[in-house]
Amino acid sequence: MRESGVQQGYFQGQTAGGSKRERTRSALLDATVSVVAAKGMEAAKILDITEAAGLANGTFYNYFDDKESILREAAYGIALAVGRQLDEEMSSIGDAGRRVVTATTRFIEIVVREPDWAHVLLGSAEVMPEMRKDIYRYLRSDIELGVEQGKFDVEVTGFLLDQVASLIGVSIRTQISTGPNAALTRQTCESILRLLGMSPAKARKLAATG
Structure with missing residues (x-):
């Protein structure tokens, strides 16, 4: 029997079989993902x-200091999960x-399949400068x-990185709304x-290899 009201998600899956404290913390993180997806970071x-997790409001403060701390942990946890998947394919x-x-x-494919993750990642990049900086570090390295x-x-x-991130964000939001679209990803x-200076013909040919 579940100990919280939220449907088991990524974080609870990571702590299955762990202590009650670990499972409760994970339930709060999964609830955060669900709430952010429904209402947005700010709202x-x-x-x-706590209501989504099926827990008393006071329980929250046994695990997190404030809303910002749980939003940060949820966002970084999801970013780490996505990063692991990308690293496996990118290493060679x-x-x-x-x-x-x-x-x-791959990033677009992963988060379009997990739209709640997309809302958290895109939202955190907008309101958490440190999160945006970490994401941009990977972009900057490859560019x-x-x-x-x-x-x-x-x-x-920074302006160039903003433009790249904006193109990716628009593609993700469109595909979450209308469904996965490989042509749009290409x-x-x-x-x-x-945008990075490649000729139209070369860009079209290389994009088709994705």
Whole structure:
């Protein structure tokens, strides 16, 4: 029998068989994901989270200091889960262009399959500067590699990274609303490659390999 009201999700799955304290903490994190997906980062309240978890409101403070702390842990936990999946596929890819296409394609596919994750990741990137900085570190690394390899012809700035992230975010939100769309994902990759200075023909050909 479950000890909380929230449907078992990713975090509870990670602590199945653990102590009651671990399971309760995970239930709060899964509830946070559900509430953020339904209401957004700003509108989510601690009371919403505890109600979704089937726990007393005061229980929250036995595990987290405030709303920001649980939002941060939920966002980083999901980012880590997505990152592990990407790392497995990216480890053998040395070409920066292929890295950008593969990372973009797989990231979109993963979060479109898990729309609640998408809401948390996109929302946290908007309201948590440290989260956005961590995400951008991976983008910056691959783009700088592409410049070194002669694949990309751009100056790597915060504004450029904002544009890349915006293209990915629009693609994700559209696909969550209308359904998975491989053609749209390819168009997103092609647009990113062109933004990075690749010719239209090369960008189209490389995007098709995703």
